[in-house]
Amino acid sequence: MEELDVPTQVEENMSASQVNRSCKNLDCYMVLMAVEKTAIGSICFLAGPITLLENAVILGLIAANTSLRRRPSYLFIGNLALADVFAGCFFTTSFLDFHLFRRSDGPTAYLFKLGGVTMAFTNSVGSLLLTALDRYLCIHRPSSYKALLTRRRALLWLLALWGATVFISSLPLMGWTCSAGLAAPCSRLFPYISRGYLACWTSLILVLLVLILCAYVLILWKAHRHEASMGNLQGAVGSGHARMRMDIRLARTFGLILLTLVCCWLPALSFMLADVAVVLTRNQQRAFAFCSTLCLLNSAVNPLLYGLRCRELRLALLHQLKVLSQATRCKKATAGDSDPRPPSFENYSTQEMARSSQLRSVLEITDE
Numbered sequence: 001m002e003e004l005d006v007p008t009q010v011e012e013n014m015s016a017s018q019v020n021r022s023c024k025n026l027d028c029y030m031v032l033m034a035v036e037k038t039a040i041g042s043i044c045f046l047a048g049p050i051t052l053l054e055n056a057v058i059l060g061l062i063a064a065n066t067s068l069r070r071r072p073s074y075l076f077i078g079n080l081a082l083a084d085v086f087a088g089c090f091f092t093t094s095f096l097d098f099h100l101f102r103r104s105d106g107p108t109a110y111l112f113k114l115g116g117v118t119m120a121f122t123n124s125v126g127s128l129l130l131t132a133l134d135r136y137l138c139i140h141r142p143s144s145y146k147a148l149l150t151r152r153r154a155l156l157w158l159l160a161l162w163g164a165t166v167f168i169s170s171l172p173l174m175g176w177t178c179s180a181g182l183a184a185p186c187s188r189l190f191p192y193i194s195r196g197y198l199a200c201w202t203s204l205i206l207v208l209l210v211l212i213l214c215a216y217v218l219i220l221w222k223a224h225r226h227e228a229s230m231g232n233l234q235g236a237v238g239s240g241h242a243r244m245r246m247d248i249r250l251a252r253t254f255g256l257i258l259l260t261l262v263c264c265w266l267p268a269l270s271f272m273l274a275d276v277a278v279v280l281t282r283n284q285q286r287a288f289a290f291c292s293t294l295c296l297l298n299s300a301v302n303p304l305l306y307g308l309r310c311r312e313l314r315l316a317l318l319h320q321l322k323v324l325s326q327a328t329r330c331k332k333a334t335a336g337d338s339d340p341r342p343p344s345f346e347n348y349s350t351q352e353m354a355r356s357s358q359l360r361s362v363l364e365i366t367d368e
Contacts, residue, residue, distance in 0.1 A: 026104045026191050031285045037100050043293045044092045047300050051088030054303035055081040061307075061316045068312065072154035073134050077306050077313075079158050080127035084299035087120035091296050099289060107192050111172045114190060118201065119169035121295055124302070125208045126161045128261070131306060132215035139222045168204070171197060188280045189288055195276045202272040209261060216254045223250050257305055264298035267291035 032040065058081040061068070068074040094113040097103045105113070134154075138145050178186040178194045187193040271288040274280060280288075307313055 026098075026110075029189075029191050029285070030099060030102050031282050032099050032289055033286075036286060036289070040289060040293060041096060041100050044096055044296065047293070047296050048088050048092035051296065051300040052085055054300060054307075055084045055088070057317070058303050058307040058313070059085070061313055061320065064320070065316050068316065070151055072149050072151055073131070073138075074313075075151070075154045075158065076127055076131045076134055077310070079161070080124060080131065080302055080306060083120055083123035083127055084302050086116065087124055087299045088296065090116035090120050091292075091299075095292070107177070108173070111177065111192055114193070115169040115173060119165050121299075122168060122201075122205070123161060123165040124299060125205055125212075125265075126165060128302075128306075129208050129212050129215070130157060130161065132212045132219075136215045136219050136222075139219055168201065187275055188285060189272065189275050198272055199276040202269055202276070205265065206269060209265060212261065213258060216258060220251055220254060253309070260298065260301055260305065264294045264301070268295055 059078055062074050062078040062081075063069065069078075090113070094117055097113075098105075098110075134149065137149055141148055172193060176194055176197045177192045185195045187195055187198050190198070268288065268291040271280070271284065271291060274284070275288075308317070
C-alpha cells in the first residue's frame with residue numbers, strides 16, 4: 001500500500017512543479033482569449049478617459065470656487081473625484097498592460113502597480129463612506145452640524161483616510177506576499193498576492209459598503225420621520241401633490257446610489273471571496289476580469305451621482321461654461337455679471353426649520 005502511495009505523491013509534486021513553471025512568466029494569470037481581450041480593451045479604452053475627464057471637471061469646479069472649497073461636503077466629493085482619477089489611470093494602464101499586452105513584470109514592479117489600484121479603489125470607497133456619514137450628520141444634528149464637522153476636521157478625516165489606504169495597499173510590498181504560482185496560499189486572481197491579504201482587503205471593502213448602506217438607511221428613516229411630523233403640524237395635504245415628498249425623492253436617489261454600488265462591486269468581491277475559499281477555474285478567472293471592469297465603471301458613474309447632481313456644482317459648471325463661451329467670442333465680462341459663487345443655504349433659528357434646511361441640503365443630490 002505504501003508503494004502505491006509513493007508514485008501518486010511523485011505525480012502530484014511533478015504536476016505542481018509544472019504549474020509553477022508555467023507561471024514563471026505569469027502566463028497562468030493571462031487567461032483572456034482574443035475576443036475577450038477586444039471586449040475588455042474596448043471597455044477600458046472608453047471608460048478610462050471618460051472617468052478621468054468627468055472627475056477632473058469635478059475637481060476643477062471645486063478648486064476654482066472658494067465657497068465650495070470651504071464646505072466639508074464638497075471636500076469629500078473632491079476627494080472622491082481625486083481617488084477616481086487615480087483609479088481610472090492606475091487600473092486602465094495596469095490592466096491593459098498585463099492582460100492585453102501580456103507584460104510580465106517582476107514582483108516589485110507588479111506589486112507597485114497593483115498597490116496603486118488598491119489604494120485608488122480603497123480610497124474611493126472610503127470617500128463614499130465619508131460622504132454618507134456627512135449627509136447623516138447633516139440631517140441627524142442639523143443645529144450643531146457646522147460646529148461638529150468643521151473644515152479642519154474634514155481635512156483630518158481625509159488625511160487619515162489617505163494614510164490608511166496607503167498603508168493597506170503597501171502591505172504586499174512590505175512582505176505580505178507569496179511566490180508566483182497557483183498553489184496555496186497564493187491567489188489565482190492576482191500574482192504574488194496571498195489569500196490572507198486578499199481576504200482581509202475584501203472584508204474591509206464589504207464592511208465599508210455595509211456602513212454606507214446603514215448610513216443611507218438611517219438618513220431615509222430620519223427624513224421620513226421629519227416629513228411625517230411636519231405634515232402633522234402643518235396639515236398641508238395639497239403641498240404633497242404639488243411637490244414630491246423629500247423622503248420619497250431621497251429614497252429614489254439613494255436607491256440608485258446603492259444599486260450602483262452593489263452592481264459594480266459585488267460581482268468582483270464575490271470572486272475574490274471565492275478565490276480565498278475554493279480553487280477557481282480558468283473560466284472563473286476570465287469572468288473575474290470582466291467583473292473587475294465594473295469597478296472602473298463605478299468610478300465613471302460617481303461624478304454623475306455625487307457631483308453633477310448637486311445643484312451648486314451644476315450652477316458652478318454653467319457659470320464656467322458661460323465664461324468659456326464668452327471668451328471664445330472675445331467678449332469682455334462686465335463688472336455686473338452674476339456672482340460665480342453659488343447661493344448658500346441660510347441658517348434657521350428653530351430646530352425644525354434647521355432640519356428642513358439640512359434636508360434640502362441633502363436633497364441637493366437629486367434633480368430639482
